[in-house]
Amino acid sequence: MIHARASRLQLAGVLLLLVVLHFYVRPRLWGPRVSPDFLFVGLMLYAMRSGPGAAALAGFLVGLTADALTPARFGAGALAHTVVAYLASWGRAVFFADNLLVNAAFVAVGLWIRDLLVLVVSGTADRPLLAELAVYSPLQALTSALFALLVLVVFREWFSIRLDA
Amino acid sequence: MASASERSYTRRDTVMFLVCLALALLALVSPDSWGLGIAAALRETVLAPVVWLQARAEEGRSSRDRLRLITAERDSAAYRAQALPSLLAENERLRQLLSLSRRTSSPYVAAEVLHQAQATDGRTLLLSVGTRDGVAAFDPVLAPEGLIGVVLSASERTSVVMTWAHPEFRVSAFTVTGNAAGVVAPFAGADGVDGALEFRGVPYRDSVPAGTLVLSSGLGGVYPKGIPVGTVTGVIREQAGWERVYRLLPAANPGSAAHVLVLVAPGGDMARAFPSDSAVRAQEADSVERVRLADSVAQAAPR
Numbered sequence: 377m378i379h380a381r382a383s384r385l386q387l388a389g390v391l392l393l394l395v396v397l398h399f400y401v402r403p404r405l406w407g408p409r410v411s412p413d414f415l416f417v418g419l420m421l422y423a424m425r426s427g428p429g430a431a432a433l434a435g436f437l438v439g440l441t442a443d444a445l446t447p448a449r450f451g452a453g454a455l456a457h458t459v460v461a462y463l464a465s466w467g468r469a470v471f472f473a474d475n476l477l478v479n480a481a482f483v484a485v486g487l488w489i490r491d492l493l494v495l496v497v498s499g500t501a502d503r504p505l506l507a508e509l510a511v512y513s514p515l516q517a518l519t520s521a522l523f524a525l526l527v528l529v530v531f532r533e534w535f536s537i538r539l540d541a
Numbered sequence: 542m543a544s545a546s547e548r549s550y551t552r553r554d555t556v557m558f559l560v561c562l563a564l565a566l567l568a569l570v571s572p573d574s575w576g577l578g579i580a581a582a583l584r585e586t587v588l589a590p591v592v593w594l595q596a597r598a599e600e601g602r603s604s605r606d607r608l609r610l611i612t613a614e615r616d617s618a619a620y621r622a623q624a625l626p627s628l629l630a631e632n633e634r635l636r637q638l639l640s641l642s643r644r645t646s647s648p649y650v651a652a653e654v655l656h657q658a659q660a661t662d663g664r665t666l667l668l669s670v671g672t673r674d675g676v677a678a679f680d681p682v683l684a685p686e687g688l689i690g691v692v693l694s695a696s697e698r699t700s701v702v703m704t705w706a707h708p709e710f711r712v713s714a715f716t717v718t719g720n721a722a723g724v725v726a727p728f729a730g731a732d733g734v735d736g737a738l739e740f741r742g743v744p745y746r747d748s749v750p751a752g753t754l755v756l757s758s759g760l761g762g763v764y765p766k767g768i769p770v771g772t773v774t775g776v777i778r779e780q781a782g783w784e785r786v787y788r789l790l791p792a793a794n795p796g797s798a799a800h801v802l803v804l805v806a807p808g809g810d811m812a813r814a815f816p817s818d819s820a821v822r823a824q825e826a827d828s829v830e831r832v833r834l835a836d837s838v839a840q841a842a843p844r
Contacts, residue, residue: 398658399591403598408656409796415658429557436561443568443576444583445592447694447701448661450576451568458561491660497569498661499708504736508660516658 386534387425390527394418410515412523413487415441419457420464420483421524421535428465435461449498456493460486476528484521488513581696584667592655592699596669599653603799647765649683649802650674655699663796665693666702668803675805676700679763683802687769687792688712688757692803700803704795705738705770713760714740714770721747722758725770728777728788738771738789745783749773755789765804769793 398414405411419438423431439457443450464486471478491513495505528535568576584592652668670676672695680692682702690704703710708727715722723742740755753773759766771789778786 395591396594399594400598402658403595403656404602407797408658408662409660411658413658427554429554432554432558432561436565439565440568440583441588441591442657442659444580444588445655445667446657446659446662446665447577447580448659448664448707449569450573450580451565451571452661453659454568455562455565458558458565462558494660498664500661507736513660 383534386531387422390531390534391418391422394527409512410519412520413516414520414523416457416487416490417483417520417524417527419461420486421479421527423461423464424468424479424482425535426465428462431465432458432462435459449494452494452497455497456490459493460490463489476525476532479528480521480525483524484517487517487520491516577694577701580701581694581699584699585696589698592667592669595655596653599655599669599799603653647804648675648806649804650676652676652682652700652801652803654798654801664704664707666690666704666795666798666801668692668700668702668801669698670803671696671698671700673697676803677805681764681768681804683768683804684793684798684800686794687771688764689793689795689798689801691763702795702801705791706736706795712764712770713758714755715758716749716773717754717756721749725755725789737774738791739777740771740773740787740789741784743785743787745779745785747785749785749787751775 394414394417398418402408402411402414415438419434422434426434435457436454438461439454442453442457446453464482467482471482488509492509495508500508568579650670652670652674655667655669656662657667666682666689668676668682676692676695678692678695680695682689682692682704688705690702690707690710693701693703695701705712705725706727710727712725713722714725721740721743723740725738725740728737728739740749743749751773755770755773757764757766757768757770769792771791773787774790775788776785777788780786
């Protein structure tokens with residue numbers, strides 16, 4: 377019981393670290409459209425270790441944050457993050473979610489689907505949508521997945537818990 | 542067979558998912574003013590610490606470059622201070638020669654652009670200044686290269702800019718030669734907005750050659766006259782012999798802008814703030830000549 381609580385606190389600490397990285401370190405990195413999305417990495421790592429309902433709620437809150445900071449189409453981010461987090465939580469049951477590469481692949485695919493949903497719901501036209509999905513989204517998905525892999529390697533023990541157990 | 546607790550667990554998850562989905566859809570279909578209001582309220586309350594954190598990060602990133610620049614300028618200034626009166630006189634003479642005055646006379650606020658990870662970053666930008674800095678809705682936003690957009694909403698510490706890439710962006714404009722006027726909007730081809738601008742409503746008789754600079758006209762009262770909007774790259778379409786629509790290469794890129802100026806009391810003619818290519822070349826040549834002279838003097842001076 378004490379061990380489980382400690383693990384949850386450790387996990388919360390890592391997620392908090394990702395939030396700080398997102399808002400304090402990310403602006404100092406290279407191009408904003410290809411730098412890792414630390415907030416999304418945190419969401420996916422949380423979603424894959426919690427129940428679908430909690431994942432959907434976390435996705436909604438992260439999406440609302442994204443919408444408040446980029447209000448091109450308010451609600452698009454909330455919708456996309458809710459759906460992706462919910463699917464990631466269900467996907468854990470289908471794939472070998474304990475594998476590090478599977479976790480990283482979840483982040484990459486999830487980010488691409490998130491971008492697809494945001495762009496479609498925002499009413500983006502065909503050509504810029506294709507450019508985003510063919511160039512920038514894959515690059516950001518790759519950098520985010522690599523960073524997720526690094527986080528999982530460094531904090532492997534802390535991420536071995538199941539929050540819905 | 543699933544147990545009762547598992548079924549309830551699944552039902553609870555589904556209900557939570559559907560509630561979140563419904564709230565997101567509600568936000569999507571709600572009026573834009575509600576969305577902007579909620580976004581501003583969130584930025585001013587629960588998200589205020591993260592916005593503050595990101596603004597500090599942007600400052601930190603740019604301050605290193607600024608420090609290098611200031612150090613270099615200080616060294617140059619210390620060296621040139623010996624000949625300051627003659628330099629001032631020379632500067633004034635060159636300004637008169639080039640018909641230049643101060644770059645901008647309108648009051649402005651410098652702002653950092655807080656870029657976000659979302660794919661729609663570029664249509665709207667978040668700035669690190671708000672109403673407490675004097676920023677208000679409908680204030681024009683400029684980059685050194687030209688027009689970025691207009692402030693869509695301003696809260697106390699932050700503001701949201703609608704850039705020229707936003708489908709609802711419009712600006713009244715005219716060519717630098719003054720022979721054609723029209724309205725500039727995002728390029729809406731067969732498949733919608735395409736990262737370029739279009740210059741609409743130009744009478745068929747007014748031919749505009751490729752390479753012509755298009756400036757804001759000042760009509761409408763939002764954008765002052767003379768801000769570069771884009772450069773003509775060709776004709777998109779002609780309509781029944783009475784109108785031509787031209788494609789423009791935008792002057793400024795919102796996706797890569799790190800610092801912008803918000804004109805807090807727009808008015809007057811901004812053309813002097815954006816010198817023509819010939820004036821810029823003359824200024825550059827003048828600077829190069831001064832550095833060359835300074836180097837030659839430094840080499841000749843006894844150590």
